[in-house]
Amino acid sequence: MNKTRDEGPLVRTWGPDVDRLMSALEVDFIRLSECLVSRGWRLSLGGPDAPGLHYTVAGAGRLTISGRAPIPLRAHTLVVLPAGHEFSIDVVAATSSPGVATVNGREQEFPPGALRRYVAGDGEPDLILICGYFRATYGVGIDLFSRLAKPIVEQFNVADHVDDKLRSALAELIAQEVGTGAMTTALLKQVLVMLLRRSLRSTDLWVERFALWSDPQIARAFAEMVTRPGAPHRVETLAQTAGLSRSAFTARFADVFARSPMAVLRSLRMRQAASLLANDKGSSIEQVAAQVGYSSRSSFWRAFRSVYGGDPTEYRTAAKAAL
Numbered sequence: 001m002n003k004t005r006d007e008g009p010l011v012r013t014w015g016p017d018v019d020r021l022m023s024a025l026e027v028d029f030i031r032l033s034e035c036l037v038s039r040g041w042r043l044s045l046g047g048p049d050a051p052g053l054h055y056t057v058a059g060a061g062r063l064t065i066s067g068r069a070p071i072p073l074r075a076h077t078l079v080v081l082p083a084g085h086e087f088s089i090d091v092v093a094a095t096s097s098p099g100v101a102t103v104n105g106r107e108q109e110f111p112p113g114a115l116r117r118y119v120a121g122d123g124e125p126d127l128i129l130i131c132g133y134f135r136a137t138y139g140v141g142i143d144l145f146s147r148l149a150k151p152i153v154e155q156f157n158v159a160d161h162v163d164d165k166l167r168s169a170l171a172e173l174i175a176q177e178v179g180t181g182a183m184t185t186a187l188l189k190q191v192l193v194m195l196l197r198r199s200l201r202s203t204d205l206w207v208e209r210f211a212l213w214s215d216p217q218i219a220r221a222f223a224e225m226v227t228r229p230g231a232p233h234r235v236e237t238l239a240q241t242a243g244l245s246r247s248a249f250t251a252r253f254a255d256v257f258a259r260s261p262m263a264v265l266r267s268l269r270m271r272q273a274a275s276l277l278a279n280d281k282g283s284s285i286e287q288v289a290a291q292v293g294y295s296s297r298s299s300f301w302r303a304f305r306s307v308y309g310g311d312p313t314e315y316r317t318a319a320k321a322a323l
Helices: 013-022 160-174 181-202 205-209 215-225 236-240 246-257 261-279 285-291 299-308 312-322
Strands: 025-036 043-047 052-059 061-065 072-073 077-081 086-090 101-104 114-121 127-139 150-157
Touching: 013 215, 025 043, 025 086, 025 181, 043 114, 052 061, 052 160, 052 181, 061 236, 072 077, 077 181, 086 127, 101 114, 127 160, 127 215, 127 261, 150 181, 160 181, 181 215, 181 285, 215 236, 215 261, 236 246, 236 261, 246 261, 261 285, 261 299, 261 312, 285 299, 285 312, 299 312
Parallel strands: 025 114, 043 101
Antiparallel strands: 025 127, 043 086, 052 077, 052 127, 061 072, 061 086, 077 150
């Protein structure tokens, strides 16, 4: 049963499992940019098939999505938008005010590797945001934000240093030094972990938009799967970990992931296998298969091919060529 307002913050119920899940979360940024808007101007953006993260560094204004009430913005407001949403940012009193000029950021192009800076207006901006698109996943096709239907809005403050982390990520992108991708990803993951911490401690109902967070028993079993994908898991043992009957566990797991436990486990195992194939050049294919829970080479090959569309040897060769 999901927690309610009266039962208090979820984090008090299953703190150790939260740590395991947050540690295992993989965050990949698609792009990161600066958005500068002056009064009397509007910046139109959005649309990628990925969640958007929009943090107000300075100023005040609003973010508007078609068909929804505008979201007020002030310094340290963090907005996460579901994938595929177009939106606009402005600092005018009403979108129907005369004389408002619109800049369509979707039509702008930037040189490869250059910092994306979207500017709407002349002179000093009245509103500054750092905007990015990201994926937060646990395995192939297991996206934490994939079922997010409504925007998440959280108000941080200067002591949280969210703006420092995002500015550092932008600086990494500008510098383009060795390890830029890893540093930027680590910084963005810190921001998302702060958001998830806030969701777990909150008594607001938006926490239930993360189905995984709102069911501690399923999360406990999933944490075991994420941290030990190569273990000999079965539905029965996972149900015992969750403290549920087999039927209840299977049904509630499907409610959270829209997939069966074994299908999700295969996804987690294949992610680990892909990492081993790309980074552990000393292990044979059979050794990689054993590490991710497969005693049969043929079964491993079939599973890997079904997820990645190619054989493990082909994947390893391609990863080596990309270095």
